[in-house]
Amino acid sequence: xxxxxxxxxxxxxxxxxxxxxxxxxxxxxxxxxxxxxxxxxxxxxxxxxxxxxxxxxxxxxxxxxxxxxxxxxxxxxxxxxxxxxxxxxxxxxxxxxxxxxxxxxxxxxxxxxxxxxxxxxxxxxxxxxxxxxxxxxxxxxxxxxxxxxxxxxxxxxxxxxxxxxxxxxxxxxxxxxxxxxxxxxxxxxxxxxxxxxxxxxxxxxxxxxxxxxxxxxxxxxxxxxxxxxxxxxxxxxxxxxxxxxxxxxxxxxxxxxxxxxxxxxxxxxxxxxxxxxxxxxxxxxxxxxxxxxxxxxxxxxxxxxxxxxxxxxxxxxxxxxxxxxxxxxxxxxxxxxxxxxxxxxxxxxxxxxxxxxxxxxxxxxxxxxxxxxxxxxxxxxxxxxxxxxxxxxxxxxxxxxxxxxxxxxxxxxxxxxxxxxxxxxxxxxxxxxxxxxxxxxxxxxxxxxxx
Amino acid sequence: xxxxxxxxxxxxxxxxxxxxxxxxxxxxxxxxxxxxxxxxxxxxxxxxxxxxxxxxxxxxxxxxxxxxxxxxxxxxxxxxxxxxxxxxxxxxxxxxxxxxxxxxxxxxxxxxxxxxxxxxxxxxxxxxxxxxxxxxxxxxxxxxxxxxxxxxxxxxxxxxxxxxxxxxxxxxxxxxxxxxxxxxxxxxxxxxxxxxxxxxxxxxxxxxxxxxxxxxxxxxxxxxxxxxxxxxxxxxxxxxxxxxxxxxxxxxxxxxxxxxxxxxxxxxxxxxxxxxxxxxxxxxxxxxxxxxxxxxxxxxxxxxxxxxxxxxxxxxxxxxxxxxxxxxxxxxxxxxx
Numbered sequence: 001x002x003x004x005x006x007x008x009x010x011x012x013x014x015x016x017x018x019x020x021x022x023x024x025x026x027x028x029x030x031x032x033x034x035x036x037x038x039x040x041x042x043x044x045x046x047x048x049x050x051x052x053x054x055x056x057x058x059x060x061x062x063x064x065x066x067x068x069x070x071x072x073x074x075x076x077x078x079x080x081x082x083x084x085x086x087x088x089x090x091x092x093x094x095x096x097x098x099x100x101x102x103x104x105x106x107x108x109x110x111x112x113x114x115x116x117x118x119x120x121x122x123x124x125x126x127x128x129x130x131x132x133x134x135x136x137x138x139x140x141x142x143x144x145x146x147x148x149x150x151x152x153x154x155x156x157x158x159x160x161x162x163x164x165x166x167x168x169x170x171x172x173x174x175x176x177x178x179x180x181x182x183x184x185x186x187x188x189x190x191x192x193x194x195x196x197x198x199x200x201x202x203x204x205x206x207x208x209x210x211x212x213x214x215x216x217x218x219x220x221x222x223x224x225x226x227x228x229x230x231x232x233x234x235x236x237x238x239x240x241x242x243x244x245x246x247x248x249x250x251x252x253x254x255x256x257x258x259x260x261x262x263x264x265x266x267x268x269x270x271x272x273x274x275x276x277x278x279x280x281x282x283x284x285x286x287x288x289x290x291x292x293x294x295x296x297x298x299x300x301x302x303x304x305x306x307x308x309x310x311x312x313x314x315x316x317x318x319x320x321x322x323x324x325x326x327x328x329x330x331x332x333x334x335x336x337x338x339x340x341x342x343x344x345x346x347x348x349x350x351x352x353x354x355x356x357x358x359x360x361x362x363x364x365x366x367x368x369x370x371x372x373x374x375x376x377x378x379x380x381x382x383x384x385x386x387x388x389x390x391x392x393x394x395x396x397x398x399x400x401x402x403x404x405x406x407x408x409x410x411x412x413x414x415x416x417x418x419x420x421x422x423x424x425x426x427x428x429x430x431x432x433x434x435x436x437x438x439x440x441x442x443x444x445x446x447x448x449x450x451x
Numbered sequence: 452x453x454x455x456x457x458x459x460x461x462x463x464x465x466x467x468x469x470x471x472x473x474x475x476x477x478x479x480x481x482x483x484x485x486x487x488x489x490x491x492x493x494x495x496x497x498x499x500x501x502x503x504x505x506x507x508x509x510x511x512x513x514x515x516x517x518x519x520x521x522x523x524x525x526x527x528x529x530x531x532x533x534x535x536x537x538x539x540x541x542x543x544x545x546x547x548x549x550x551x552x553x554x555x556x557x558x559x560x561x562x563x564x565x566x567x568x569x570x571x572x573x574x575x576x577x578x579x580x581x582x583x584x585x586x587x588x589x590x591x592x593x594x595x596x597x598x599x600x601x602x603x604x605x606x607x608x609x610x611x612x613x614x615x616x617x618x619x620x621x622x623x624x625x626x627x628x629x630x631x632x633x634x635x636x637x638x639x640x641x642x643x644x645x646x647x648x649x650x651x652x653x654x655x656x657x658x659x660x661x662x663x664x665x666x667x668x669x670x671x672x673x674x675x676x677x678x679x680x681x682x683x684x685x686x687x688x689x690x691x692x693x694x695x696x697x698x699x700x701x702x703x704x705x706x707x708x709x710x711x712x713x714x715x716x717x718x719x720x721x722x723x724x725x726x727x728x729x730x731x732x733x734x735x736x737x738x739x740x741x742x743x744x745x746x747x748x749x750x751x752x753x754x755x756x757x758x759x760x761x762x763x764x765x766x767x768x769x770x771x772x773x774x775x776x777x778x779x780x781x782x783x784x785x786x787x788x
Contacts, residue, residue: 072556079552082505083545089515090537093530100519101527105751108520112759115509115516116766122505123773130502130781181752183520183759413534413606426542430549437557444558 022417023095023410028392029420030084030091033427035388036381037081037434042151043207043238044074049145050234056137065449066231067144068132072441074147075129080434082122084427095416099399099409102178106171107164109183110157117157121150152200159199160192166391167191167260168400194256195391198249201242202387205346206380208239213377214442220370227450236373239380240350246343251306257394258307258315261401263325264394266318267332269303270296278303278315283337286330291318293333327396335389342383349376452753452760457733457746459763460517465724467510469629469717472622474500474507476630478547478576479623480650481569488646491639493569497555499637502781504551506774508544513763520759524749525735529586532595536582536610543579546571577623584622588615588665591731592674595738613668621661625720628654632700632716636709648704655697679730686726693722 048070055063089111093100127135127143134140164170170186172179215232219225258265266272270281272291280303284296301311308315318326349372356363363369399406441448477496484492500507518526530537554568589595589610599605631651638644669676680686700715734743750756 072558076552076556078505079548082508083548086508086512086544087541089512089519090530090541093519093526094534094537097527097531100530101523104519104523104526105521105755108516108523108751108755109758109762112516112520112762113766115513116762116770118512119506119509119766119770120773122509123770123777126502126506126777127780134780181754183755411531411534413531414602419538422538422542426545430545433549433553437553440558441556448558 019414019416020407020410022420024406026416026420026423027091027095029424029427030088031388031392032385033431034081034084034088035384037077037084038151038155039203039381039384040207040210041074041077041081042148042155043203044070044077044211045144045148045151046204047208047211047234047238048074049141049148051231052141052144056141062227062230062450065227066234069441069445069449070231071129071144073438075125076434076437076441078121078125080430082118084430085118094419095411096399096406096409097411099404102404103165103400106168106178106181106183106186107161109187110160114154114157114161117150117154121147121154124150155203156196156200159196160187160189162391163191163195164189165399166195166264166395166401168403173403191256191260194249194253198246198253198387201246201249202380202384204242205239205246205350206384208235208237208242209346209349209373209376209380210378211235212239213373213375216370216373217377218442218445219365220367220374224445224450227445232373236353239346240353243343243346243350243380247347250340250343255307261395262316263318263321263327264332264390265307266316266321267327267329267394268336268390270329270333271303271315271317273319274314274317276304276312276314277301278307278317280306284333286333288329325397327394332390332394335386335393339383339386339390342379342386346376346379346383349373452757453747453750455760456517456521456750456756456763459760459767460514460521460746461728463510463514463517465721467508467514468625468724469720470503470507471510472580472626472720473629473633474504475547475576475580475623476626476628476654477634478573479580479627480630480634480647480654482573482577483627483650483653491643492634492646495634495637495639495643499634501555503777506777508548511544517759517763521751521756522735522746522749523751525744525746528595528597528738528744529590529736532597532599532605532609533586533589535606536585536589540579540582540586543575543582547575547579550575580622580626581619584619585610585615587622588618590736591727591734592672593737593739594672595736597738597742612672614665614672614674617661617665617668621658621665624654624658624661625723628658629713629716629720633713635704636713638709644709651704676727680726683730685729689722689726689729693719693726696722 048067051063051066051070054060055067124143124146128140128147131140131143135143164186167189168186169189170182170184212232212235215228215235218228219232254265254268257268270284270286270293271278277300279298279300281293281296281298284293286293303315304313305311307313318329352369352372356369395401397405397407399409477500481489481492481496515526518529550568550571554565554572557564557568589612592612592614594612594615595609596604599609628651631647631654635644635647635651638647666676668674680690696715696718700712700719703712703715731737733746733748735746736744738744751759
């Protein structure tokens with residue numbers, strides 16, 4: 001027995017990944033997967049509702065078929081989103097007990113409301129999925145709509161909780177004590193609206209492009225063309241509108257970040273030295289030692305313009321922030337650039353789509369046109385992941401901006417790396433299963449939905 | 452407002468135990484059903500829980516949210532010292548929920564994949580309530596050590612002890628029992644109903660045996676369970692009324708009243724929870740050395756408790772009617788498209 005223990009300890013020490021890094025990685029993996037499941041789970045019900053509405057109004061069976069096909073996707077993503085969300089509600093405590101002990105009563109309000117919204121979503125989904133031919137058709141339609149609305153509300157509430165971590169309000173921090181707690185004020189902190197708007201638009205554009213891309217692929221393969229064309233149209237209109245609006249919301253978010261988290265903005269832009277006519281760097285790889293960016297394109301005055309609406313006023317850079325309070329610049333900057341690049345591409349694609357339907361209808365069935373959207377299938381979700389990387393990595397070393405460091409929040413339990421490996425394996429397996437299930441659903445469209 | 456919040460916490464736990472428990476139980480019943488009857492059992496079960504299982508599991512989310520908003524210290528201690536059983540439980544919930552959804556929404560019903568989903572579903576239906584019970588047992592077993600000398604003492608023996616494991620097994624048996632009683636009322640024909648009645652009998656006997664084991668294990672671990680349950684009027688009344696209702700229920704079963712009996716079964720399990728809960732309320736978690744974590748002492752500031760209470764009250768006005776309507780609507784059997 002002693003021998004087993006000793007050899008176990010030897011292996012343990014060899015594998016010993018820093019628990020803190022393991023906890024952060026596990027959280028990143030969990031959030032990274034959950035955000036995809038939940039975006040699709042909250043946005044697709046709206047596509048479904050549009051198609052359902054068209055079916056009730058026109059009686060065209062193709063819309064009923066699309067609604068039913070999509071509802072299977074919604075059910076799959078709702079189930080995975082629900083379990084990964086349950087995991088997260090415990091994981092906050094499993095990995096960051098000190099954070100939850102202090103922050104729970106302050107930023108918990110949106111979570112408790114989200115519990116309510118999510119519950120209603122689950123009830124409505126039960127009605128919707130099992131309610132075909134059972135209820136009045138408008139009641140049935142209504143339950144589908146409620147799935148979408150309560151899903152969006154859940155999303156906004158969770159993002160509001162996250163925004164509190166970036167912009168903590170609703171309490172006084174006195175000698176390490178959290179006093180005069182006001183959960184409502186915390187919920188409506190100065191960043192909640194910007195973040196909720198940005199994330200909601202992101203969810204619509206990412207899901208819209210992803211769904212549209214898959215249907216475009218099927219059109220290109222000449223399978224069930226009417227079915228897929230109608231489905232493509234509903235999805236891409238949501239996606240394109242959201243993608244075109246997104247840059248405006250992004251501008252609001254960046255201005256807000258400068259006000260509340262200048263270190264984050266500095267890292268996003270890899271902007272080291274405070275100077276008038278502050279330049280905007282596009283692309284480039286930050287050299288953290290030399291505090292400069294290599295291979296980037298600098299546009300003088302542009303950062304000043306974006307932050308202050310004039311070209312001259314200096315923007316405070318990373319040099320105004322103590323090094324120990326700075327986030328990792330390289331990751332934040334690269335993730336930010338990736339998000340901007342993809343976001344711009346999606347906006348252009350959105351415009352291309354509207355040009356096509358208004359002026360150049362012949363494009364709609366052209367190979368190159370479909371290919372554009374097929375290639376763009378994963379774009380939105382890559383941008384969503386990059387955006388969350390900016391939000392979360394850009395807040396480091398803080399878990400509550402300026403109040404509590406992430407390293408102070410981590411669980412005292414050793415061996416978190418094992419749990420990190422386990423979670424990684426679980427999420428990858430789950431994602432592979434979801435991909436297989438979806439591809440089977442798509443493969444079976446001719447037999448099940450569009451005979 | 453504190454009492455309202457605590458009431459909701461217990462309500463969520465009891466409902467999760469009953470509804471989620473019956474849900475897990477359905478998988479347990481499937482696990483202990485012979486090969487030739489499995490297909491039929493699965494069909495009955497799918498009709499019975501298909502539309503409602505997602506909602507049943509929301510009670511866990513509500514309970515967790517109440518804990519971390521209203522009683523953050525208790526939540527964080529629980530998450531720290533019961534990290535491992537919570538992790539296993541989460542894995543179980545994940546495996547079970549996804550396997551159930553995947554087996555219905557896999558467009559190609561291949562034999563091998565369906566078998567895989569079935570396997571994952573039934574085993575995780577067993578493991579999840581086992582660990583839920585272990586967590587519940589650990590909360591009152593006084594084995595949680597807030598100043599552990601070793602890893603084993605802090606994070607393993609906090610939950611791996613006779614008492615907690617016995618409570619875990621008892622929970623599994625109760626879940627199976629609840630599901631069997633529920634399924635009697637959902638059976639398609641006489642023969643099926645008979646089968647579920649037989650299952651309910653077995654589960655009843657097994658639950659009684661495991662219940663006895665909980666008392667024996669309590670003796671080993673010096674948990675004063677007998678004194679809690681038989682030492683005060685409320686718990687004693689709860690136990691006696693549960694016993695009476697058990698006898699009544701079996702009479703009703705033999706008289707062919709197949710729907711009403713689920714209320715009796717639910718009542719019995721709630722009474723068991725009440726009997727245990729009443730005596731150690733307000734101590735949510737009892738730890739080594741007698742310093743217990745009390746709901747009255749370790750709650751969030753009043754402003755938070757007030758807001759949380761209002762959120763729960765208003766939320767329940769939205770949730771409860773629609774939830775009842777959901778149950779009511781799917782009582783009437785119909786072909787599912």
